[in-house]
Amino acid sequence: MQVITHKKHAFNIGTAERVISAVGGGILAVTGIQRRSVGGVAMALIGGDLLRRAITGHSYAYEALGVRTASKGQGAETTSVPYELGVRVDQAITIARPRAEVYRYFRQFSNLANFMENVHSVRDLDGQRSHWVVAGPAGRTVEWDAVIHNEVENELIAWRTLPGADVDHAGSVLFKDAPGGRGTEVSVELQYNPPAGVAGAAFAALWGKEPTQQIHKDLHRLQHILEAGEALVTKGQPSGRTAKPSSSQEREEREVEHASRESFPASDAPAYNH
């Protein structure tokens, strides 16, 4: 994964934020100077930096985080990820199946949820546009519409998100014959603008949703499905964690269940989580 940050001293703060910085910075600086104390000096310094931020339109913190609140400017209608900004992920896998078969499976967008762990659904809208529902941080879902803007049969699928996406991104998948009859090389290239810059990716990493690892896992699952016909699951296996209680425990539980049923009115059944 590569974090792409914009050039030094480029504008990365929007107009509204610059005005707020100017007003807030001014107040802090004036108040701080009037106080004539150590705290006052600190206030004045912070105020001064906010003023610098307002005047130059550049935030060092945003630069480090890959965040940009300035408008996308020219070309915003056809680019999903602004120039020189965002997070880029490159991952590839070799699948021992013919290229046309791998391409066909991938191009049927409803298949994507079969192997992409966080993708709830992909709905084909008109052959080119599709609607995605994906698991986001903290149990939320994020959604977007994407459009295929470049497609070469059995070779390439490239897409980008349309305005209004929860996560702006653009990506492509390349299909190439692997040497010596080893099947198909599938290369995914993804560039996205995280909701809160690099911090968003860092938070996601904590939750195991760091995009490089996630895409890597998803590609393995694609390989399992295309080569073996299925991705093996282990959820639902027995283990000591699902051990049946001994007969005395079982009796106790039944008694509790019986009592609680009687203690509730018929219209308000107790909820069991077994």
Add this chain to the structure above:
Amino acid sequence: MKAVCWYGARDVRVENVPEPKLLNRRDAIVRITLTAICGSDLHLYDGYIPTMQKGDILGHEFMGEVVEVGRDVQNLKKGDRVVVPFTICCGRCFYCQKQLWSLCDNSNPNITWCEQAYGFGGGGLFGYSHIYGGFAGGQAQYARVPFADVGPLKIPESLRDDQVLFLSDIFPTGYQAAEYCNIQPGDVIAVWGCGPVGQFAIRSAFLLGAERVIALDDEPKRLELARRGGAEALDFRDLDVVEKLKELTAGRGPDGCIDAVGMEAHGTAIDALYDRAKQAMRMETDRPHALRQAIQACRKGGTVSIPGVYGGLIDKFPIGSAFAKGLTLRMGQTHMKRYMKPLLDRIERGEIDPSFVITHRVRIDDAPRMYSTFQKHEDNCIKVVMRPN
């Protein structure tokens, strides 16, 4: 059903758990008629294998009767009697196609964890930690077998369970270890460790035409069993092993050396004590004492074959000796499907009866006690089999 579950180092319990269900289309459910405790289960028992979870069902050597098959399993039916290999393989990936069955790309759902530890991930194993897929094992009354159309081997009625059970792991594992030595007429093979895999390596070396086999251990009962298999068995405690092997081969050294010990070697030499101390301090994960000796003892241009399991890092590896002598090192989990059918044929022809290695036949409820007995080498324990049903 009853199942042997792992709860921590030296803590296994027999629990009453739900019976397994079909989870994938290529699954089968097997009602287990005979199952065994493997020497490599002791690495789990001693807590040396990471990514175990409390409650995991142990066991990877089992056989039984097919009671249910998934929709995509065409070659098995209810009532078939099968031995199940301990490695799970899809039969269709690059590695399976090249007969490198244990390296299957598609049988380990946690393959990316394996990649973090080893660079690339191997196939799934029954009852052998989550880094190898987290599959429930076969020390139970029933087991779910994924890719059941590829792994299980059908067994003719004429053979007893205890004659064929070890086709599930230790016989092919010992055989592969001997085969890796590329045995030529006149070759002398030395085997470190006379546990079950060592015993099968000894007999396999003879099946493959070895002139002599020299076996090393420190348990009189194991040495005796090695002797019965035709080996010259030596107690390593009394010896300078490398010098003795040179002497016994008139200065040539063994042509092939087999390390059937693995990560928990217990020697008496200085380096063995050093390994024990470092492992205790968590500065070295594996104790490679036997492997160092095997490399040092092997003749020039010979082969060191490693069926013993290693899981992490070793220290003071004599790469200089291996390089100077141009050794070939061969290792890895067994490519089970290469060997199961040919070895079944050998058993049918009466060339070998693998039940010779069994010392204890018990009920599944005795498993916790038998793990302890096996681990401590008490009661002359070499191989434990259990009838769970």
